[in-house]
Amino acid sequence: MDLKEYVFLGKELKDTYVVDVHIHVGGSTRYQKPGNDADSVVYTMDRVGVDVVCASCSPGAYCDWKWGNEMCADAHEKYPDRIKAYAVVNPHYTFDLDAYFANSDRFLGLKVIPFVQGTLPIDCPGLQPYYEYADKYGLPVLFHAWMASEVKDATAVAKRYPNARFIFGHSGFTAFEESVAACKQCDNVLLDTTISDTYDGALERLVNAVGVDRVAFGTDLTAFECSHILGRILLSRLSDTDKEKILGLNAKQFLKL
């Protein structure tokens, strides 16, 4: 069956390995986020056919990141095969990441979003120890990379720490030229498909520019729904082989799942 038929049948994807590299658990004071707990995430994954999600705690990024990271690790511990956890880091604090990563698989990698932590840049001094740690252990790092300036900074970081692996969240749709440049300059960069709204054709444009191997499925679930982003891929003009790479195969390799 063609992958697009799953949409019209309203069925969850079967026989296709799907990884969502960019989701969030936890609610929000800023707006209503229905179904933001681990059980609801897995319910939604089953509804559309997602095998694995990689989550960070979004409210934690805005305030007490350690509290948020515990919430996220709990989600992973409840569903170890389905939910992987990113630890949010905060450039205003020094923290020994061994507490998260040494002899433990509670966390998969790091989430970096200093924009909401005093609008600091991605390449700020306070984050360098975290990047050094990621580089030393080959950890994945998910950036909130929306603005062109964030993508440029993220690219500089990716160049400086070649052994770490960086996912640029959102940027392929919001800072196109800079994202293409990042992929050309750095082998350790993957772009995700996370965007609440964009036009039909934007995904094909991105894939044409950077190559299908550099794009991975991400949705911002539970900040918003995921089915429309999944559908944007499934109903795109890309081949089913390319769709499968974006939906899961690229992330599987990049994140060593």
Next chain:
Amino acid sequence: MRFIDASCRLGMPAAPGEGMPWKTEEILELMDRCHIEQAFAYHIVARDGEVEDGNGLLMEEIKKDSRLQPQWCAMPATFREFLHADALGDAMKKNGVKTLRIAPKGFAHSAMPYAMKELMDFAAQSRVPVFFDYGEAVGDALYDLCSAYPDVKFVVTNTAYALNRFLGPVLDACPNLYVGTGNYVPHQGLETFCRYYSADRLIFNTNLPFGSATAAVSLVCLANISKEEKEKIACGNMERLLSEVRL
């Protein structure tokens, strides 16, 4: 499943994204790809250029394909800038126009009855559904608009994901408010909406070409709601609203 797109846009955007399918032929291709049988469209010139000229351009453009149906933009007839209600009704009847779109913020006029009463009385009497983007009536302005004209059926489009705390109380207070599903993307949004307000108040639309038809169709198809609810959202509710129009 059959889809009727209750609101999209035709015409040349000032700043299209590279590869954006804004040409009418491209919109038609997307309709085919997404199983959208019919689309109600307004013209970008009517929204961002000049209202009456744009409505005229729309009538020319939709001649290209019978699947395209007209949605006219409208504003108050202040200083006879736009058609008075009677003339508007006659023109809509003559041109087979059954839906309107307003943009009080974009058109820089008040949405209150002292400015819009004549136009809204016409919409109420003729039961023409009136569309507007959420950006035209944000927060309290959404309640003010829907409660000022309780007999007008309003469809709010382009809502995004972060408005539920505003939207819910307005849906409670104003049974005349419907929600366009294009880019209504809170997590489990359609499912939650159906549970609290029923599927009867959701109207499928795409917001093409800036919005995505592939995303809009998937949002409905992959929601955990019944087939009957999906059919109401995809086409049934819009068909019901259209059947009530008396011009």
